[in-house]
Amino acid sequence: MLGLGLVAVLAFGGSAAGLAAVRLNGNVERVDDISHLVAAPSASATEPPPPGDSWAGQPVRFVVLGSDDRTGVNADIGGADEGMRSDTTMIVQVSADRTRVEVVSIPRDSYVRIPACHLDRDPEGPMSRPHSAKFNAAFALGADTGDVGLAAACTLSTIAENTGLSMTEFLLVDFAGFQGMVDAIGGVRVCVPRAIRDTEGNTELDLAAGWHDLVGQQALDYVRARYVTGSDNSDTQRIPRQQKFVGAMSRKILSAEVLTSPRSVYGFLDAATRSLTASDQLGAPDNLVGLALSLRELQPSAVTFATVPNGTSGKNLVWTPDADLVWQRLQLDLPLVDPATPVVPGDGAAAGTGEEADAVTGTPDGGAVAPDAGAGAPDDGTRQTPPDAGTGAEPPVPAPEVTTQSAVDPDDPMCG
Template sequence: MPVARVLGLALVAVLAFGGSAAGLAAVRLNGNVERVDDISHLVAAPSASATEPPPPGDSWAGQPLRFVVMGSDDRTGVNADIGGADEGMRSDTTMIVQVSADRTRVEVVSIPRDSYVRIPACHLDRDPAGPMSNPRSAKFNAAFAIGADTGDVGLAAACTLSTIAENTGLSMTEFLLVDFAGFQGMVDAIGGVRVCVPRAIRDTEGNTELDLAAGWHDLAGQQALDYVRARYVTGSDNSDTQRIPRQQKFVGAMTRKILSAEVLTSPRSVYGFLDAATRSLTASDQLGAPDNLVGLALSLRELQPSAVTFATVPNGTSGKNLVWTPDADLVWQRLLLDLPLVDPATPVVPDGGTGAGTGEQTDDATGTPDGGAVGPDAGAGAPDDGTGQAPPDAGTGAEPPVPAPEVTTQSGVDPDDPMCG
């Protein structure tokens, strides 16, 4: 007998019995059950920890969000145990991160620390009418050092953001500052990161303990930090630009790990991850607010690793100086208009930054290069109004309003992975 017919007959039988015997059943059941007075007023409400918190909203919904991530080599406190004690604080890594208004793309543009740029006058204390530094032309990471020398990381970030605005026309006030301990905390919070090392790599100067054979490696803690920090390594020209692709590769692997582990599936899991990952982070007031971070993270739940694009400011050399090429202006204009760095029809090249550097750049944070060209003209195109919103007519025509720059990019999907099998 067909299953559907059996179920149908059973349902009819139950209904028939219920109709004829309901009164008798009610009497019997009423006698079977011992009842107590209402206790609803004595039952506690669910605790906050036992219920899923309501998901916070995206505070920047409907508009692009642009912020700066800076890696600090602060050598005080716990960081001295990790990277060795030293005075002062510099920023060896700077990335401009832009999340598209529709939350389907993320562009990450690395700025080489040795880029020769214009550094405007920067505040030396929190008083807007207080003392200012002298404007100068110097290496990019001198901007961070100017503020850091005051002992105020907020002033270090402010001078960095002012320098970015001066040279790109992009206005930003949001930032994340990651020190050694913070980086390790983020990596360890997701159980380490698996990366493919296509060729053996070793620190040739002994500044770190990096020494990895070719193949897959699960990196965490100090080893992960050494992987992104090491500058003088086998097979490189020892310039700052040659380690940027390695840093971008690692961040891409972190992105894949977070998405694959379903960290972003619920407010509870996001809060847990951020709690562990942000204990040693410094952030701007709005971006650092927990609900804002969680709301933004949840808005990126559907983001695909292939939609995360990494690039380095197009650059070359002039004498011993690393300078930005005219294509850098196109990068800034594309970000301003919330356009992808690479047109969809353009294949993504599996590599890092464009300029290879000279290997002759010094490590000092404030030294001015010997002659050579000054950085690019600031603000190619209209300056950003600070809202992060594209002009009303941006991207409405068949052709992009700004051509795609000649820039080497890589996505969050590592093209080296097949080499490790």
């Protein structure tokens, strides 16, 4: 969720550093120019160029996980509890040409097939039993070992099992990390088109309609609260609110308000590096900075959020056949929706939520999943954009029926 924000700040951190130097210039006593007295540096001593994009020419795909770990400082924020689960899962894909970012949320209650997962770091060691369960059980299965890497690995394996998308890169952020990053940029301004209140008292969320500058605990309550007025209390109704917040955060980070404030930029970077757990390749500084620099021209309107198309089968939340089209479009590095498809405001339920799924099939152990979910061989996340992509030719995979919203919030005009 916050991976996009970190990438954006890293991309512009250099310009903020330059502005900081200008600001401090007046505090320094200066002497006459001595440049003619100083020898030129040797070639080996010159500053190296900025890192390049390690994935240049390839789509970059990773998973952002929001953890509800309730130990240590997180217990003070969210309340003490045992175990660790992932309340938020977003698949993030940066297009090969670096002009688009697709973010697909997976509802935590999705009923999916969880494959055998490693229970320790030994490749020949014990593994769990394959079974069907709610999606976030995969993270908990690995987390119960006390190894967050195994939690991420089981989540990534479950995504591969049900979508055909192969990934090994991830970012994980907890409650404290989320608050720290929001506070570091001075809060996030969001439009609340209708009053919203936590009806169960699990959080202190209580916002009137209108604009709100959310910081710290209030920002966390806004994205966490599930039982709120005007909703069916499902995770799928919470997801569009989370996407709205991430979009607003992305716009704030890309704005002059943050980019011209070294304190905000450096504060965000400090909070991010303290609170993020990342996979080996994505977390390598040169790789992350190189990717960030490749996204300097990215526009907020080119960041598209969606939720896996879903419905119900009995008491289970399952993915509909359109989910398969989402995964195929990502495999081919195509936009989720065709350019002519209007972006739909996402303040309500995600597409397909709450309705009986048209067609589901039973798994051997009685679970229900959408037919052919994840059809096609897994790819490695490095496929090139097809030659006819964006040229007006008929796309090889039709666009799914899916509700989307961009980082440009369509609700903003409702708040004046």
